[in-house]
């Protein structure tokens with residue numbers, strides 16, 4: 001039977017998922033705890049990658065080489081870059097790019113050397129299924145009204161588009177504007193997705209990723225991010241993945 005990986009960078013992004021999974025077995029590899037379980041009958045392995053591209057790439061490689069996963073899902077939070085990506089919205093990635101990759105003048109800016117590409121596409125079928133699950137979860141209300149009001153959240157939307165990754169927490173308006181000008185198609189910024197996308201590309205393993213916007217990658221990003229990850233991030237992951245696995249089982 002096929003096995004699906006569920007990856008988040010930090011514990012607060014996956015806490016509710018880990019609490020739900022009846023832990024059949026855990027295994028520690030490369031200092032990470034891999035939790036093997038079933039979700040609506042589907043074999044899953046859930047793991048925290050830690051933060052940044054190298055940590056994420058190591059985790060993805062272990063998942064494929066040691067745990068023989070056939071699909072990889074990433075769930076977590078991101079900073080909103082495009083004006084339409086507001087706090088509480090969900091972005092489903094259709095592609096990833098490393099915004100801090102620059103081997104120019106040897107290779108064009110953002111191109112990953114020897115790959116001949118800047119963008120790594122996600123798997124269309126998995127991505128569509130994640131987007132459907134996110135729509136269903138948002139429509140039935142992921143958050144209670146009090147939490148939504150406290151965080152000042154409007155009506156959340158699901159959007160699909162480019163997510164950019166780099167080894168920087170983007171926390172000034174100036175940097176966020178620079179990124180938006182350089183990469184106007186980017187909806188959101190985070191620190192792992194492009195690395196996992198590249199590893200999955202190397203192995204031919206389908207990959208999809210979903211990120212809830214926790215902050216606007218501006219001068220208030222640090223405070224907004226902490227409030228969001230502590231209060232609600234894992235609710236989004238758990239509610240959306242619950243619908244994703246329920247839909248697969250149906």
Ligand code: ADE
Nearest residue numbers: 077078079169170190217
């Ligand atoms: N993840 C969540 N918010 C982020 C930000 N502002 N920059 C990078 N990664 C993030």
